Amino acid sequence: MPTYLYEIVGAPEGTEPFEVVQRMADPPLTAHPETGQPVRRVIVAPYIGGRWTELTPSGKAAKEKRMADLGFTKYAKSESGRYEKVSGPGPREIGS
Secondary structure, three states: EEEEEEEEOOOOOOOOHHHEEEEOOOOOOOEEEOOOOEEEEEEOOOOOOOOOOOOOOOOHHHHHHHHHHOOOOEEEEOOOOOOEEEOOOOOOOOOO
Protein backbone atom coordinates (compact mmCIF):
# COMPACT_ATOMS: atom_id res chain seq x y z
CA MET A 1 0.00 0.00 0.00
CA PRO A 2 1.27 3.49 -0.78
CA THR A 3 2.18 6.09 1.81
CA TYR A 4 0.47 9.48 1.35
CA LEU A 5 1.66 12.81 2.72
CA TYR A 6 -0.90 15.14 4.31
CA GLU A 7 -0.68 18.65 5.73
CA ILE A 8 -3.01 20.49 8.09
CA VAL A 9 -4.97 23.23 6.30
CA GLY A 10 -4.14 26.68 7.70
CA ALA A 11 -1.38 25.38 9.97
CA PRO A 12 1.45 27.80 10.82
CA GLU A 13 4.52 27.67 8.59
CA GLY A 14 6.98 25.06 9.74
CA THR A 15 4.31 22.58 10.85
CA GLU A 16 5.43 19.12 9.81
CA PRO A 17 3.27 17.15 7.37
CA PHE A 18 2.35 13.60 8.35
CA GLU A 19 2.22 10.31 6.47
CA VAL A 20 -0.65 7.85 6.22
CA VAL A 21 -0.53 4.39 4.65
CA GLN A 22 -3.72 3.89 2.64
CA ARG A 23 -5.03 1.73 -0.14
CA MET A 24 -5.16 3.47 -3.50
CA ALA A 25 -8.92 2.88 -3.59
CA ASP A 26 -9.46 4.68 -0.26
CA PRO A 27 -10.71 8.29 -0.46
CA PRO A 28 -8.27 11.01 0.68
CA LEU A 29 -8.49 12.05 4.33
CA THR A 30 -10.37 15.27 5.08
CA ALA A 31 -9.56 15.41 8.82
CA HIS A 32 -6.49 14.62 10.91
CA PRO A 33 -6.96 11.12 12.41
CA GLU A 34 -6.04 12.27 15.94
CA THR A 35 -7.00 15.96 16.20
CA GLY A 36 -9.83 16.25 13.68
CA GLN A 37 -8.29 19.34 12.04
CA PRO A 38 -8.92 19.72 8.29
CA VAL A 39 -6.16 18.27 6.10
CA ARG A 40 -5.25 18.02 2.43
CA ARG A 41 -3.13 15.52 0.55
CA VAL A 42 0.24 16.83 -0.64
CA ILE A 43 1.28 15.81 -4.14
CA VAL A 44 4.85 14.52 -4.18
CA ALA A 45 6.84 12.72 -6.85
CA PRO A 46 7.11 9.02 -6.08
CA TYR A 47 10.49 7.37 -5.69
CA ILE A 48 10.63 4.56 -8.19
CA GLY A 49 14.04 3.06 -7.72
CA GLY A 50 15.16 -0.17 -9.21
CA ARG A 51 18.01 -1.97 -10.78
CA TRP A 52 17.92 -0.08 -14.08
CA THR A 53 16.93 3.46 -13.08
CA GLU A 54 19.17 6.51 -13.11
CA LEU A 55 18.48 6.94 -9.39
CA THR A 56 20.32 3.74 -8.54
CA PRO A 57 24.10 3.76 -8.91
CA SER A 58 25.25 0.77 -10.88
CA GLY A 59 28.49 -0.94 -11.64
CA LYS A 60 31.33 -2.24 -9.52
CA ALA A 61 33.03 1.15 -9.06
CA ALA A 62 29.82 2.77 -7.78
CA LYS A 63 29.27 -0.03 -5.25
CA GLU A 64 32.86 0.16 -4.01
CA LYS A 65 32.59 3.95 -3.64
CA ARG A 66 29.32 3.56 -1.73
CA MET A 67 30.96 1.06 0.65
CA ALA A 68 33.85 3.48 1.25
CA ASP A 69 31.40 6.36 1.85
CA LEU A 70 29.72 4.25 4.54
CA GLY A 71 33.07 3.59 6.23
CA PHE A 72 33.64 0.01 5.07
CA THR A 73 36.89 -1.28 3.60
CA LYS A 74 36.88 -3.88 0.83
CA TYR A 75 39.82 -6.23 0.30
CA ALA A 76 40.67 -8.62 -2.54
CA LYS A 77 43.01 -11.59 -2.21
CA SER A 78 46.19 -11.20 -4.26
CA GLU A 79 48.32 -13.96 -5.79
CA SER A 80 50.72 -13.75 -2.84
CA GLY A 81 47.93 -14.74 -0.45
CA ARG A 82 47.66 -11.31 1.15
CA TYR A 83 44.56 -9.16 1.02
CA GLU A 84 44.97 -5.79 -0.69
CA LYS A 85 42.63 -2.86 -0.19
CA VAL A 86 40.24 -2.18 -3.08
CA SER A 87 38.35 0.70 -1.46
CA GLY A 88 37.72 2.29 1.91
CA PRO A 89 39.68 3.83 4.76
CA GLY A 90 41.47 0.73 6.12
CA PRO A 91 45.14 -0.30 5.90
CA ARG A 92 46.66 -0.99 2.47
CA GLU A 93 47.15 -4.73 3.09
CA ILE A 94 46.16 -7.39 5.59
CA GLY A 95 47.14 -11.03 5.87
CA SER A 96 49.85 -13.33 7.12
